[in-house]
Amino acid sequence: MLNEPIPFDPAHDLDALAASGALGGNVALFRQPRGRDLLRRAAPLEEWCALRARHGVWPYGRTLDGPPAPMATVEGDGLAARQGINFASQDYLSLAAHPAVLDAAMRVLAECGPHSAGSAILLGNSRYSGLLEEAIGALLACQHVTLFPTGWGAAFGAVTALVHGSDHVLIDALAHASLRQGAQAATRNVSAFRHNDCDHLRELLAGIRAVDAGGAILVVTEGLFSMDADSPDLPLMQYLCREYGATLLVDVAHDLGAMGPGGTGAIGAQGMLGRIDIVMGAFSKTFASNGGFVACLEPSVRRQLQLFAGPHMFSNALSPVQAATVLECLRIATSTEGERLRADLMRNAVELRALLHEEGMRCIGSASPIVPLLLGSESATRVAGMLLAREQVFVNPMEFPGVPLGAARLRLQLMARHTPAQIRTAARKLGAAVRRALEAPRPALRPSDQG
Numbered sequence: 001m002l003n004e005p006i007p008f009d010p011a012h013d014l015d016a017l018a019a020s021g022a023l024g025g026n027v028a029l030f031r032q033p034r035g036r037d038l039l040r041r042a043a044p045l046e047e048w049c050a051l052r053a054r055h056g057v058w059p060y061g062r063t064l065d066g067p068p069a070p071m072a073t074v075e076g077d078g079l080a081a082r083q084g085i086n087f088a089s090q091d092y093l094s095l096a097a098h099p100a101v102l103d104a105a106m107r108v109l110a111e112c113g114p115h116s117a118g119s120a121i122l123l124g125n126s127r128y129s130g131l132l133e134e135a136i137g138a139l140l141a142c143q144h145v146t147l148f149p150t151g152w153g154a155a156f157g158a159v160t161a162l163v164h165g166s167d168h169v170l171i172d173a174l175a176h177a178s179l180r181q182g183a184q185a186a187t188r189n190v191s192a193f194r195h196n197d198c199d200h201l202r203e204l205l206a207g208i209r210a211v212d213a214g215g216a217i218l219v220v221t222e223g224l225f226s227m228d229a230d231s232p233d234l235p236l237m238q239y240l241c242r243e244y245g246a247t248l249l250v251d252v253a254h255d256l257g258a259m260g261p262g263g264t265g266a267i268g269a270q271g272m273l274g275r276i277d278i279v280m281g282a283f284s285k286t287f288a289s290n291g292g293f294v295a296c297l298e299p300s301v302r303r304q305l306q307l308f309a310g311p312h313m314f315s316n317a318l319s320p321v322q323a324a325t326v327l328e329c330l331r332i333a334t335s336t337e338g339e340r341l342r343a344d345l346m347r348n349a350v351e352l353r354a355l356l357h358e359e360g361m362r363c364i365g366s367a368s369p370i371v372p373l374l375l376g377s378e379s380a381t382r383v384a385g386m387l388l389a390r391e392q393v394f395v396n397p398m399e400f401p402g403v404p405l406g407a408a409r410l411r412l413q414l415m416a417r418h419t420p421a422q423i424r425t426a427a428r429k430l431g432a433a434v435r436r437a438l439e440a441p442r443p444a445l446r447p448s449d450q451g
């Protein structure tokens, strides 16, 4: 623990909290500290985080004790409650504690040991990684698959390996940081199109083609947006890419396995299996392991990634235990048991959204494992997150850089094994906490708070 929490009675102390300074400021203010002393110039950031932690409104870097279950034990700065209903972990189909998954992981741990012995190109592959590549290729009807040790590495690696300085990237304005940072590292020719706006995308494609007939264009979007719970029109996007000679990359980190017919995510739900140029994903949301992949119909893309995607080439491969874990999760996700788990997950999503609506709350997006409650104000989001943790409900209060400034929100991530009773309790407590937080005194906004 960094800091001893200040004892807090929410019935009386919200004024004091607002006056403390812990509700003001944002991370953007500290992004580029000045001065030549690299070791000390981030001290103001440290003080600001410590102030927030003392007042119970630093909800990051907490520790989960045990598996990411619907009821979990959490420790962290300024956190009063330890046990609570957990909407802050990613395990959409509740596979992390599934007996068959644990069994597969333990069998392969005994067989192969705990780590991968090199990067994938240097004997880091195993029988299990080969089977996993085949299984993902079959699920997506996209047979050439490259594995990565993290989803972040798959996104960053795919964009940087495929795009050069004279190429272009058109990326959804709300795409994940791994994709945005990949685009920025690959080329200066990066433009963002308005979120899920195909008219804007078409305009930007036409603008590029008017001046550059020969350069490559990579269009980047997600199957299910992780902070907004919505999806793009994939057939139209792929059509636009063909029309303008561009290539489409779709990140399915949050929907693959958890949604769509047979767990095929937004791509399957929109009838686009085998018809998207490049599909990438992360295993960390539904498949109970770190890791990621890129799938494509072109064998040469796989070769390009193997040799030029830094996180594949120059980082140790997924371990055999991780590959076997994902493989077993895939087997379950594509079975009738997987259908039942997806139905339970969706029942929870629909129920929670309806109950929150009755509480007068507005969830953005549509029914999916992600339920975002947009509050806008950073200070209200911090207060709501803190009040909820005290009421034994753990959610992730999201603010910049996870979401744009002024678009702070509470993000809940559901699991198939959340019970109807947990959903009802959480909705009631969410309603009360959000109302209280929106009425709470706000810190006076200084010009410097704008980032």
Ligand SMILES: Cc1ncc(COP(=O)(O)O)c(C=O)c1O
Pocket: 150, 151, 152, 153, 155, 176, 178, 222, 226, 251, 253, 254, 282, 283, 284, 285, 290, 291, 292
């Ligand atoms: C859309 C998206 N892509 C990629 C990633 C990176 O995946 P991982 O955290 O498994 O490395 C994430 C994780 O937050 C994500 O939300």
